[in-house]
Amino acid sequence: MIAVQVTSGYYLTFAAILFTIGAVGLLVRRNVLVMFMCVELMLNAVNVTFVAFSKALDDISGQAIVFFVLVVAAAEVAVGLAIIVAIFRRRRSGATADDIDLLQG
Amino acid sequence: MARDLLDLVWLVPLLPLTGAVVLLLAGRRIGDPKAGWLATTLMALAFVWSVVMLIALLSLPGDERSQVSNIFTWLQAGTLKVNIGFLADPLSVTWILLVTGVGSLIHLYAIGYMRGDERYSRFFAYFNLFATAMLVLVLASSFLLTFLGWEGVGLCSYLLVGFWYERKRASSASLKAFVTNRVGDLGFMIAMLFIVFSMQSLDYSVMGQKAGGLTQTTATAIALLLFVGCIGKSAQIGLHIWLPDAMEGPTPVSALIHAATMVTAGVFLVCRANPIFERSGTALDVVAIVGALTALIAGTVALVQPDIKRVLAYSTISQLGYMFLAVGVRAYSIAVFFVLVHAFYKATLFLGAGTVIHGTHDNQDIRTMGGLRRFMPATALGFTIATLAIAGVPPLAGFWAKDDAISSAFFGHDYVIYAVGLAAALLTALYMTREVLLVFYGNERFHAPVDVAVAEAAGTDDAAPDPEPAPDAHHEPDLTASPTVDYGTPPVLPAPGDPHEGSGVMVLPVLALAFLAIVGGLLDLPFTKLEFLNHFLEPVFEVVAPPEPTSFWSAFGLDVIAVAVAMIGIFISWRIYHGGLEDPAVDPLDHRLGPFGRLFGHAYYYDEGIAAAVGGPIRRSAQWLADVFDQKIIDGAVNGIAKGFGAAGTQVRKLQTGLVRQYALGIAVGTVALLVWAAIRAGM
Amino acid sequence: MELFLFLLFAGIALIGALGVVLSPNPVHSALSLVTVLIAIAALFVVQDAQLLAAVQVIVYAGAIVVLFLFVIMLLGVDRSESTAETLRIQRPAALVLGFGLLVTLLLLISPGWATGEQSLRGVANPAGGNVKAVAESLFTTFLWPFELTAVLLVIAVIGGVVLARRSHLAADEELQQLEEQDSETETS
Numbered sequence: 022m023i024a025v026q027v028t029s030g031y032y033l034t035f036a037a038i039l040f041t042i043g044a045v046g047l048l049v050r051r052n053v054l055v056m057f058m059c060v061e062l063m064l065n066a067v068n069v070t071f072v073a074f075s076k077a078l079d080d081i082s083g084q085a086i087v088f089f090v091l092v093v094a095a096a097e098v099a100v101g102l103a104i105i106v107a108i109f110r111r112r113r114s115g116a117t118a119d120d121i122d123l124l125q126g
Numbered sequence: 127m128a129r130d131l132l133d134l135v136w137l138v139p140l141l142p143l144t145g146a147v148v149l150l151l152a153g154r155r156i157g158d159p160k161a162g163w164l165a166t167t168l169m170a171l172a173f174v175w176s177v178v179m180l181i182a183l184l185s186l187p188g189d190e191r192s193q194v195s196n197i198f199t200w201l202q203a204g205t206l207k208v209n210i211g212f213l214a215d216p217l218s219v220t221w222i223l224l225v226t227g228v229g230s231l232i233h234l235y236a237i238g239y240m241r242g243d244e245r246y247s248r249f250f251a252y253f254n255l256f257a258t259a260m261l262v263l264v265l266a267s268s269f270l271l272t273f274l275g276w277e278g279v280g281l282c283s284y285l286l287v288g289f290w291y292e293r294k295r296a297s298s299a300s301l302k303a304f305v306t307n308r309v310g311d312l313g314f315m316i317a318m319l320f321i322v323f324s325m326q327s328l329d330y331s332v333m334g335q336k337a338g339g340l341t342q343t344t345a346t347a348i349a350l351l352l353f354v355g356c357i358g359k360s361a362q363i364g365l366h367i368w369l370p371d372a373m374e375g376p377t378p379v380s381a382l383i384h385a386a387t388m389v390t391a392g393v394f395l396v397c398r399a400n401p402i403f404e405r406s407g408t409a410l411d412v413v414a415i416v417g418a419l420t421a422l423i424a425g426t427v428a429l430v431q432p433d434i435k436r437v438l439a440y441s442t443i444s445q446l447g448y449m450f451l452a453v454g455v456r457a458y459s460i461a462v463f464f465v466l467v468h469a470f471y472k473a474t475l476f477l478g479a480g481t482v483i484h485g486t487h488d489n490q491d492i493r494t495m496g497g498l499r500r501f502m503p504a505t506a507l508g509f510t511i512a513t514l515a516i517a518g519v520p521p522l523a524g525f526w527a528k529d530d531a532i533s534s535a536f537f538g539h540d541y542v543i544y545a546v547g548l549a550a551a552l553l554t555a556l557y558m559t560r561e562v563l564l565v566f567y568g569n570e571r572f573h574a575p576v577d578v579a580v581a582e583a584a585g586t587d588d589a590a591p592d593p594e595p596a597p598d599a600h601h602e603p604d605l606t607a608s609p610t611v612d613y614g615t616p617p618v619l620p621a622p623g624d625p626h627e628g629s630g631v632m633v634l635p636v637l638a639l640a641f642l643a644i645v646g647g648l649l650d651l652p653f654t655k656l657e658f659l660n661h662f663l664e665p666v667f668e669v670v671a672p673p674e675p676t677s678f679w680s681a682f683g684l685d686v687i688a689v690a691v692a693m694i695g696i697f698i699s700w701r702i703y704h705g706g707l708e709d710p711a712v713d714p715l716d717h718r719l720g721p722f723g724r725l726f727g728h729a730y731y732y733d734e735g736i737a738a739a740v741g742g743p744i745r746r747s748a749q750w751l752a753d754v755f756d757q758k759i760i761d762g763a764v765n766g767i768a769k770g771f772g773a774a775g776t777q778v779r780k781l782q783t784g785l786v787r788q789y790a791l792g793i794a795v796g797t798v799a800l801l802v803w804a805a806i807r808a809g810m
Numbered sequence: 811m812e813l814f815l816f817l818l819f820a821g822i823a824l825i826g827a828l829g830v831v832l833s834p835n836p837v838h839s840a841l842s843l844v845t846v847l848i849a850i851a852a853l854f855v856v857q858d859a860q861l862l863a864a865v866q867v868i869v870y871a872g873a874i875v876v877l878f879l880f881v882i883m884l885l886g887v888d889r890s891e892s893t894a895e896t897l898r899i900q901r902p903a904a905l906v907l908g909f910g911l912l913v914t915l916l917l918l919i920s921p922g923w924a925t926g927e928q929s930l931r932g933v934a935n936p937a938g939g940n941v942k943a944v945a946e947s948l949f950t951t952f953l954w955p956f957e958l959t960a961v962l963l964v965i966a967v968i969g970g971v972v973l974a975r976r977s978h979l980a981a982d983e984e985l986q987q988l989e990e991q992d993s994e995t996e997t998s
Contacts, residue, residue, distance in 0.1 A: 030919060032853070035820045037915035038826055039846075041908050044815040046831030048791055048904035051896075054882055055839045056787075058830050062876065065850050068866075076857045084859050084940075085947040091869055092959040096966035098874050099938070109885050111990060112941045118786045119896060125784030632980045787900060794907050808918070 033072035040066035051117040053105055055099070063093045128182040132193035135179055136215040138222050139261035141172040145254035153247025155673040161247035162237035165254045169233050172257070173226035180219050186390075191216055194267045194331065205326050205749060211267035213330060217397055217666040220462060220659070222266040228386045228469050229257050231635035235477050236378035238631035239484060246649055249289060249376070256282035260387050264394055269318050269328040272395065276314065276359065279388045286383065287375035295608040299371035306368040310358015313648045314395075315349035320344065330398060333451045337401030338669070349402050349409030352395060360392030360446045363420040367733050369443055373435040374608055377480030380435060381787070385476050386469035393449045393465055397458050397666070404456075404669045414454020414535070417547040420447030423554030423730070424537035429560070430716040430727045433490050433611040434479045437561045438731075442472060442514070444550060445533050447529055451547055456672050457534035459663040463650045464531055466659075467515070467523035474512035477636045480563060481628035491611045492561060497570035502627040506566040506731035513562040515643040517555035518692040523646030525689070530652060533684045538673035548691055555695025560703050560715065568706020572620050613727035617710040652681065735741040823849035840878050860940045949995050953981040 043062030050056050068087045075083025109120060145168040153161050183191050196211040212218075218524065233253060240249050259282055263275025272468035281304075288300030321328060324344050325336045337345065356362065361369040372384050383389070396413065397402060403409050421444045428440035445468050452461035483490055487500055511593040532547035611617075628635065650659035654677075675681035702714050716723040824850060829842030847870045854863035948956050 028983075030819070031816060031820075032857070033919045034916065035816075035853075037912060037919060038824060040915070041912040042824070042827040042831055042910060043793060045904050045908035048787065048794060048907070049901055050831065051787070052836050052839075054878060054885075055830070055833075055836050055987050056790075058839055058843045058878065060848065061870075062827055062830060065847065065870075068862075069850060069853065072857050072859050072862065073856055075859065081943045081947045082951070084862055084944050087859075087862055087951075088865070088944070088948065089955055089959055092963065095869060095874060096962050098877060099966045099970045100973065102877060103952060103970040106881060106884065106974045121786065122784030125782060785897065788897065791900060791903055791907075794904075794911075798907050798910050798914065800913070801918070805914055805918055 026104050029073045029077035032069055036066040036069040036073065039063075039069065051119060053109065056118060057101060057105075061094065061098070064090060128185045129193055131178060131182040132214045133195040134175075134195070135195055135212045135265060136197060137175050138172050138179070139212075139258045139265060141168045141175070142254040142257040142261070142616065144168065146251050149251035149254065150249050153251055156247055158241060158243070158246040159237050162233070162240070165250035166230060166233035166237060168254065169226055169230040169257060169728065172261070173223070173230050174589075175617055176219065176222045179214055180223060183214060183216065183219050185417075186415045186565050188661075191665055192590055196267070206322055206328070206595035207460060208268055208270045208328055208345065211329075212265040213267035213667060214265070216662045216664075217394075217462070218264050220466070220663070221394060222261055224466055224469055225257060225264065225387050228639070229382055229471050230475060230479065231638055232244070232378050232382045232386070234620050235381075235480070235632050235635040236376070238629040239378055240376065241479055241629075249286075252282055252285045252289070252637060256286065256383060256388075260391070263391055267330055269321060270329070272398070273311075273314060276355070276391060276395075277311065279383070279391060280304060280311070282357075283307070283372065283379075283383055285386055286379040287372045289375055291378070292606055293374065293608045294606050295371075295610060296374040297370075298517065299374040303368040303372050305366050307333065307358050310355045310365055313351040313354025313358070317348050317355070320348045320351065324348070333399065334401055337405050340402070340405050341803075342406055344683060345402050345406035346409050349399070349406045350412060352399055352402070353409065356395055357394030357416065359395075360389045360445065360450070362392070362416050362450065363423055364416075366420065366424065366443050366587055367617050367729075367736065370436055370439040370729070371695070373433070373439050374610060377435070377476055377483060380438070381473045381476035381480070383542075385472035389442060389446055390449070390465045390469070393446070393453065393461055396450070396453050397462060400458055401669050402668055403453075404438070410454050410456065412454075413450050414540060416544050417447045417452075417454055418535075418543045418550075419448025420444065421451060421550035422447070422546050422553070424555065424698070425550045426726045427729045428557040429553065430719065431613055432493050432617070432715065433617075434482060434492050434495075434561065434565060434638070435476075435490060435612075436610070437492070437557060438472070438475055438479060441475075441554065441558065444518070444554060446474065447550070448528060451543060452531040452534060455531075455535045455538040455540055455543065456670055457531060458659045458670055458672065459533060459650070460498075460527065460530040460672075462663060464527040466649065467527045467643065467646045470514040470639050470646050471515040471522075471524055474508050474636055474639040474643055475516070477632070477639065478505045478509035478512065481632050481636065482625070484628055484632070485625040486621060487621040488609045489618050490609045491620070491710075492564045493617040493707055494571050494620055495565045496568045496572070496706045497566070498625055499566040500570075501625040504633045505628060508636040509566060510562055511640040512643050512799070513558045513775045515697055516558050518551055518688060519696075520685075521647060523643050523649075526647040526651060527683055527690070528690045532688065533675065533681060534673045537675055537680075548688070551665065551688060552691050552695045555692045556699050559696045563703040564706065568703065571707060571710050573622075585750050645649045726793065771778070812856060819849045819852040819856070822846075823853070837879070840875055840882065842874050843878070844871050846944050847875065858940060861944050864946070 040063050043059045043066060046059035046062065047056050050059065070088055071083040071087045071090070075081065075087075142165075145165045149156065149161055149165065156164065162732040179572025183193075192213065192215040194211050194213050196209040198210055200208045202208075202209050233250070236249070236253065240246055243249065256279060259275045261275070263272050263279060266272040266275060284300045286300075287303050288297045291297045291300075318328060321333070324340055325332055327333075327336075340348075369389070371386055373380055375383075403413070412723040413520060424440045424444035424447060428437050428444065431437045445464075447459045449464050451467070452458075452464055481502060482495070482498060482505065485505075486495065486498075489495065511522070515522040518525045518528045520526075528551060532544055532551065535541075535544040535547055628636075648656070648658075650657050707713065716727065719726065725731070823846045826845035830839045830846065833839045834840060845864060851863040851866040854860070854866060855946070880900045
């Protein structure tokens with residue numbers, strides 16, 4: 022095996038790619054829940070970044086912050102899914118994000 | 127003691143002001159004729175107090191004759207402080223004596239003239255108000271207070287000219303007077319602005335100190351702007367158009383306002399501001415030229431007017447021209463002298479004309495008068511004396527003033543001005559003699575038209591019994607009609623009935639003023655010890671170097687020439703008019719002048735020119751402004767802005783699709799942009 | 811060794827991410843998401859963040875994704891959505907933006923910002939283990955945010971309950987009627 026030092030750069034690159042995939046997915050998909058999952062992807066990419074820096078800088082705060090990100094993500098998912106349920110409860114199946122356009126100007 | 131008395135100079139304007147207020151509030155209850163007596167008494171009291179002021183002033187040594195009594199501070203803005211203050215010095219005291227003295231006599235006359243008028247007490251209220259404004263004008267200690275009086279007299283002129291407002295001509299004439307004055311006032315106001323800028327104060331005392339330090343350009347600018355105001359107020363050529371029309375007002379108004387007082391306010395202003403005028407040499411030249419031209423041009427117009435008051439109106443314009451001529455050649459005290467004597471004889475003439483109008487049942491056409499001396503001898507006497515005075519016949523007052531004025535032009539090396547003044551003197555003698563002859567002498571032309579030749583041949587006299595009086599408009603008083611006779615209208619026979627003399631209160635002032643016209647010359651005879659007025663006014667005109675006669679004989683020679691000119695004028699007129707008119711429709715002088723006659727008669731078509739300009743192009747451009755510019759461009763711009771915003775809003779609204787994904791796209795765009803910017807900033 | 815592990819788990823995560831984004835069926839997306847999460851947990855372990863790895867698996871993979879699956883089943887959005895894009899600009903813009911984003915991020919990463927300073931807030935791997943370190947940090951340095959997140963969670967719970975229940979307010983009823991009309995017109 023090649024003895025390459027896996028520096029933080031590798032993880033950061035990986036996180037960047039993951040983040041981009043999540044962002045593009047958010048913009049392209051129409052299914053609300055899949056859009057939500059892409060948001061989760063982005064959050065995870067951020068978590069990876071934090072941990073990578075925590076390792077690189079030898080600082081525990083990075084990991085502590087990931088904790089908080091986790092908590093917030095959880096809360097956000099709970100509330101967001103509740104909203105989605107509230108909106109799409111009575112819709113026909115196959116409703117997409119494009120169907121909530123009441124705020125059209 | 128004298129100074130304490132002079133501090134009370136504000137009583138002079140206060141007395142007529144009280145009259146005005148009382149009469150405005152309770153006039154109807156006081157009624158005809160008590161209202162008139164109240165007003166006249168107050169004016170007389172004001173005159174008495176003015177005399178007291180004069181005595182107080184005379185008791186002070188010559189160079190200390192000036193007292194400012196400040197009532198309170200009117201306004202204070204930064205360094206500018208304007209007081210309600212009254213200045214008692216020789217110039218103002220002279221003027222208040224004139225205003226109250228002549229004013230009282232005219233008030234007295236008006237008691238009789240306005241008797242029976244529906245709005246009798248209001249007339250006297252306005253009359254007193256006018257007197258107040260005029261007195262404030264001349265007693266003011268600063269330009270701003272003078273301007274207050276200036277505007278006040280303009281207002282009262284409007285009120286009084288349009289007193290019989292049912293007459294269309296009167297109401298438009300009053301408006302014309304006001305608006306024309308306003309044009310001149312603009313000059314006055316801008317001049318005040320410049321004064322504030324250059325001297326930081328509007329007080330006359332400050333002006334006296336600082337005027338010498340002005341640059342010549344500034345002084346000229348201020349002087350010329352002030353003079354624009356004078357052109358308006360004193361009806362000089364250019365803005366003279368309001369004065370003939372102002373004859374629509376009752377004759378006492380014409381006498382007081384448009385002969386003796388308001389129109390002289392312009393002369394007063396120039397005298398008051400003489401340090402500024404002196405500092406700027408060229409302004410005085412302009413004043414002299416304008417004055418001379420006015421004297422000449424107005425004189426030509428007066429030659430052929432058929433209306434008794436119109437002749438006097440143009441005569442006033444012409445005489446005012448003389449006053450400015452005198453000021454322009456630096457003969458200030460002579461100009462003031464002229465103001466005084468002019469007030470005497472012009473008031474006499476106007477009051478006499480008023481009596482004539484009153485006594486011939488509102489006839490103002492001199493072509494249908496004649497021989498009235500038989501019916502109103504006292505008025506005829508007064509009028510004749512005043513005519514001789516205005517023509518410049520010695521030893522009446524007019525001669526001294528007019529002669530001094532044009533001789534000063536000569537000695538000031540303004541020979542052209544002198545010549546013009548002399549020509550105007552000839553015209554003055556001509557037209558005034560014409561008027562007095564046509565009105566009071568000659569054949570009686572107010573009866574029904576009887577062929578004079580046939581009547582003489584048949585041996586019957588002119589007073590043949592009228593045929594059945596034609597049912598003409600004079601029986602039914604048409605309230606909207608005016609008795610003013612325009613040039614070029616054919617003569618209309620007046621209402622039947624013999625003319626009658628005025629009542630006692632009307633005759634007395636005429637004679638009194640005629641007497642003053644005789645002896646007024648004593649105020650300022652050109653012999654060193656007798657130049658009372660000149661010496662009295664010296665402290666006011668400290669910075670002035672008036673033209674002095676080069677020698678006694680040269681002055682005497684000029685006097686002789688002036689008298690000769692006056693005599694020539696009288697003689698020519700006598701030759702033409704001494705028998706009256708053969709045919710009322712034909713005026714021999716007018717006939718002989720031909721096209722010039724028409725030109726003079728229509729006042730050089732100046733009024734028509736303005737009307738055409740205003741009625742035509744100006745009105746059209748105003749219409750264009752209202753229709754196109756205002757509606758399409760301005761409204762279009764304003765509405766366009768609103769529509770633009772609306773349109774922009776409509777476009778921007780398309781961003782709000784309501785689609786979440788597009789919003790997400792927007793956020794993504796923003797984020798990437800921020801990142802790129804951060805990257806660039808970080809120096810990638 | 812680390813390289814191998816990194817490449818393995820990173821690869822799994824990326825393939826899973828592509829699966830999330832590209833699967834037409836939302837259930838498949840959810841399962842791919844699980845894959846991603848677990849791979850990331852593994853990467854956490856490689857980086858000596860053991861506690862986080864555990865929490866990631868328990869909370870993210872164990873609770874959040876399950877929640878997702880519940881909602882998918884509840885709402886019946888399990889039907890595959892069509893691949894046609896209704897908003898024309900969306901896909902190209904998304905691709906351009908994605909590309910730009912990636913490039914920018916990589917550029918930002920490249921100089922490497924690790925300053926090599928000593929830890930100020932506690933060493934990442936002290937004696938006593940990772941759990942102790944994280945716990946100490948949470949309960950001392952980050953105590954205040956910790957308490958706040960507790961409150962946040964309570965609020966989220968309440969919010970979830972309130973938002974998801976059937977409402978009896980008039981406005982909401984009106985809104986429900988509108989929705990019903992909406993769905994009727996669409997089905998008809």
